[in-house]
Amino acid sequence: MAGEVVLLDTWASMFGMRVRIALAEKGVNYEYKEENMRDKSPLLLQMNPIHKKIPVLIHNGKPVCESAIIVQYIDEVWKEKSPLLPSDPYERAQARFWVDFIDKKVYETMGKLWLSKGEEHEAAKKELLDIFKLLEGTLGDKPFYGGDSFGFLDVGLIPFSCWFYGFEIHGHFKMETECPKLMAWVKRCVQSRESVSKTLPDEKKVHEYTLAVTKVTTGA
Ligand code: GS8
Numbered sequence: 001m002a003g004e005v006v007l008l009d010t011w012a013s014m015f016g017m018r019v020r021i022a023l024a025e026k027g028v029n030y031e032y033k034e035e036n037m038r039d040k041s042p043l044l045l046q047m048n049p050i051h052k053k054i055p056v057l058i059h060n061g062k063p064v065c066e067s068a069i070i071v072q073y074i075d076e077v078w079k080e081k082s083p084l085l086p087s088d089p090y091e092r093a094q095a096r097f098w099v100d101f102i103d104k105k106v107y108e109t110m111g112k113l114w115l116s117k118g119e120e121h122e123a124a125k126k127e128l129l130d131i132f133k134l135l136e137g138t139l140g141d142k143p144f145y146g147g148d149s150f151g152f153l154d155v156g157l158i159p160f161s162c163w164f165y166g167f168e169i170h171g172h173f174k175m176e177t178e179c180p181k182l183m184a185w186v187k188r189c190v191q192s193r194e195s196v197s198k199t200l201p202d203e204k205k206v207h208e209y210t211l212a213v214t215k216v217t218t219g220a
Contacts (some may be wrong), residue, residue, distance in 0.1 A: 086147075144189070
């Protein structure tokens with residue numbers, strides 16, 4: 001039995017998308033509550049008093065915070081369907097390592113690409129492409145990061161793909177040229193997983209949102 005499941009989220013958040021994809025993989029019904037990042041709800045502040053960030057999964061009244069931890073929680077609670085974490089402890093540690101790497105490197109470098117100019121911008125662009133090339137190398141010739149099946153690292157990375165369009169416009173490069181195998185993996189995920197195709201928002205809409213948000217934060 002699922003119990004009562006509520007998700008505090010915002011539509012363009014790659015971290016929130018991870019949770020939505022995991023819940024869809026498991027077939028869990030839940031109540032979605034859209035949060036406004038500029039006017040956070042009392043519920044969000046109460047459920048995530050430490051970081052005050054989305055996503056937050058509220059399961060039977062108890063909050064779970066941090067997207068990677070939430071996805072692992074979902075995998076443990078609803079373990080019968082679509083296992084996400086590898087059963088082998090070493091493989092599991094590797095998948096966790098790469099999701100942690102994404103959390104530490106990708107989000108921060110994205111920010112640098114958006115908010116920098118000149119040499120700094122060029123350096124951020126190189127850094128971001130190097131990160132994606134490294135992640136592409138990690139995939140190797142496997143169909144998914146989870147091997148033959150879609151797994152934890154796939155869930156951790158795929159939401160970033162709807163931000164690629166914005167990276168391309170802003171960085172003047174083509175992901176298809178730079179990381180063809182990674183882009184083939186994106187297509188494979190979208191085409192074979194309804195959890196992904198139904199969750200990822202339109203990349204142009206995400207880009208418009210980014211432009212609006214960076215205008216607000218930089219005052220440009
Ligand atoms: C990151 C969540 C996050 O940055 C996770 O869940 O994996 N490590 C966390 N959430 C953002 C929205 S997505 O850009 C957020 O809630 N920001 C609000 C704020 O910083 O005040």
